Amino acid sequence: MKKYNIVIGLLLIVFAISFSVGVEAQTEQMNLLSQSINNYHLNNYSKAQELINQINLDELTTSAKIDTLYYRSLIELALGNVSKGKEHLKQLNQMGYDYGLIHYELARIYMNIYNNFDNAYYQTAIEEFEKARALGVNSAQFHRDFAMAYKGVNNHEAAVKELELAVSIDGSVPDYMNIANMYKEQNNYSKAEEYYRKLLDRDSQNTTAISELGDVLIEQEKYDQASKILLKGVKITPDSVITNYNLGQAYYLNKEYDNAEKYLLKVVELKYNNYRALYYLGKTYEKKENFQNAKYYLNESTKFNPDYVPAYIALGTINLKEGNNYQAIANYSTAVEKNPEYADSHFHLALAYYQADMKEAAISELRKTLHLSDGHSSARQLLDRLQGE
Numbered sequence: 001m002k003k004y005n006i007v008i009g010l011l012l013i014v015f016a017i018s019f020s021v022g023v024e025a026q027t028e029q030m031n032l033l034s035q036s037i038n039n040y041h042l043n044n045y046s047k048a049q050e051l052i053n054q055i056n057l058d059e060l061t062t063s064a065k066i067d068t069l070y071y072r073s074l075i076e077l078a079l080g081n082v083s084k085g086k087e088h089l090k091q092l093n094q095m096g097y098d099y100g101l102i103h104y105e106l107a108r109i110y111m112n113i114y115n116n117f118d119n120a121y122y123q124t125a126i127e128e129f130e131k132a133r134a135l136g137v138n139s140a141q142f143h144r145d146f147a148m149a150y151k152g153v154n155n156h157e158a159a160v161k162e163l164e165l166a167v168s169i170d171g172s173v174p175d176y177m178n179i180a181n182m183y184k185e186q187n188n189y190s191k192a193e194e195y196y197r198k199l200l201d202r203d204s205q206n207t208t209a210i211s212e213l214g215d216v217l218i219e220q221e222k223y224d225q226a227s228k229i230l231l232k233g234v235k236i237t238p239d240s241v242i243t244n245y246n247l248g249q250a251y252y253l254n255k256e257y258d259n260a261e262k263y264l265l266k267v268v269e270l271k272y273n274n275y276r277a278l279y280y281l282g283k284t285y286e287k288k289e290n291f292q293n294a295k296y297y298l299n300e301s302t303k304f305n306p307d308y309v310p311a312y313i314a315l316g317t318i319n320l321k322e323g324n325n326y327q328a329i330a331n332y333s334t335a336v337e338k339n340p341e342y343a344d345s346h347f348h349l350a351l352a353y354y355q356a357d358m359k360e361a362a363i364s365e366l367r368k369t370l371h372l373s374d375g376h377s378s379a380r381q382l383l384d385r386l387q388g389e
Contacts, residue, residue, distance in 0.1 A: 029055050033068055040071060045078045066097055077105045080116045100135030103128045104142060111149055122152030140170040147178070156182050173203050180212065189216040207237045214246045223254035234263070241271050245280075252280050252287075260284045268297075275305040283314055291318050309335045313348050325356040343373035350382065359386060 032055050039048035052072055057065050069088050077085035089102050107128035112120035129146045147162035163179045180195035196213035199206060210233035217226035230247035237243060248263035261284050267277035282298035285291070295318055301311040316331030332349035339345060350365035363386050369379040 029059050030064060033064065033071070036075070037071055040075055040078070043078075045075055048075045049079060062095075066092065066095065069095075070099060070102070073099075073102050074105060077102070077109060080109075080114060082106070082109060082116070098131075098135060100132040100137035103132040103135065104137050104145075107132060107149065108145060111145065111152070113145075120152055122149050125149045126153070138169070140166040140172075140175075142166075143169070144175065151182070156186055160186075173199055173206070176202070177209060180209070184212065184216055187219075189219045192216045193220070205236055207233045207240055207243060210236070211240070211243045211246055214243070214250060218246065218250055218253065221253075223250050226250040227254060227256070227259075239270055241267055241274065244270070245274065245277050248277065248284075249280055252284055255287075257284050257287050261288070273304045275301045275308055275311070278304065279308065279311050279314070282311070286314065286318055291322060294318055307338050309339045309342055309345060312338065313345060316348055316352060320352055320355060325352060328352040329356065341372060343369045343376055343379075346372065347376060347379050350379070354382070354386070359389075362386060 032051050036048045036051035036055075039045075039051065048071075052068065052075060055068050057068060060068060069092050073085045073088035073092070075085075076082075076088065085102070085106070089099075092098065107125045108114070109116055110121040110125035110128060126146075126149050129142075129149055132142065133146075143162045143166035147159040147166070150156070150159035150162060160179055160182050163175055163182070167175050167179070176195050176199035180192045180199065183189075183192035183195065193213060193216050196209050196216065199209045200213065203209070210229055214226045214230035214233065217223075217229065227247060227250040230243055230250055233240065233243040234247055244263045245267045248260050248267060251257070251260035251263065260280070264277050264281040264284060267274055268281065271277075278297045278301035282294045282296070282301060285294035285297065295315060298311045298315045298318075301308055302315075305311075312331050312335035316328040316335070319325075319328035319331060329349065329352045332345060332352050335342070335345040336349055346365045346369040350362045350369065353359075353362035353365060363383060366379050366383040366386070369376050370383065373379070
């Protein structure tokens with residue numbers, strides 16, 4: 001009995017020693033993990049990698065092993081070691097675990113945010129974003145990044161939806177600007193207007209948003225509203241070329257020609273080679289029946305953009321009004337030469353031929369007009385009349 005007690009005692013001592021050693025080893029491993037995590041969050045990725053790679057997974061509990069693999073994956077990804085990061089993620093998957101934040105980080109890498117590749121791999125990034133979303137990642141920044149990936153594959157509709165989700169969580173001024181710009185690119189001017197106005201509710205002095213809002217209001221033919229908002233922009237930044245130009249255009253389209261002249265002259269004073277401003281200035285003088293100035297600025301417009309068809313058509317129209325039929329034919333012919341697929345160029349050339357008593361040439365151009373634009377009612381009516389004659 002005495003010998004038996006001695007054996008039991010020895011076994012207890014051995015167990016106690018083994019337990020003490022195990023606890024000490026576990027504590028050492030956990031200290032390494034803690035230090036590695038701290039360095040990771042301080043962006044000291046190389047140090048974090050050095051520390052975490054010293055950890056012996058066999059000496060860890062299951063939960064500590066999972067934590068170690070999780071941070072090993074994130075650290076390797078942060079260092080640009082995609083294959084190693086995915087290898088640790090695979091180990092976690094084999095243990096029955098998956099993490100959205102790892103897939104989110106993979107998505108950002110495939111978007112080439114850290115310049116790991118020569119080009120971004122947007123479709124692969126989208127696949128990783130989808131996995132991250134399915135695993136519960138749902139921050140405003142996540143949706144902003146996801147939107148960038150969709151924009152990279154030209155899926156602007158999906159990109160807008162992601163940005164709207166970002167706004168619903170924690171919207172920022174750039175979010176509203178990006179949403180509005182994408183709606184504008186899709187020609188959805190009413191939605192673009194909505195988001196530019198929301199942006200201006202937050203930042204009323206944002207002249208870029210003011211100018212863009214003015215532009216989409218012009219596209220919706222809300223010229224009076226456009227001129228009022230753009231006038232505010234000009235008061236904030238008097239020397240803004242784009243805001244002055246949009247304001248001058250809005251006034252022109254609203255038939256306020258004196259105001260249009262004032263702001264378009266301001267544009268060409270600030271930047272004389274703005275061919276669109278020169279064009280609208282020429283059109284403004286045409287409406288004021290100052291044909292000499294009108295032709296001067298329209299010709300200047302073509303100097304800075306020799307391919308700008310509307311300027312040639314406007315010059316032809318003025319020459320036609322003045323009875324300069326052959327000069328008008330030359331202007332319209334240049335417009336056709338610059339863009340043979342533009343139906344209105346052929347139609348205006350037909351008008352000039354008709355006024356110059358060149359009936360067959362006019363009929364030919366009217367047929368070309370209708371070939372390009374079957375619904376061109378003015379061309380159809382004139383062609384029917386000429387053929388009836």
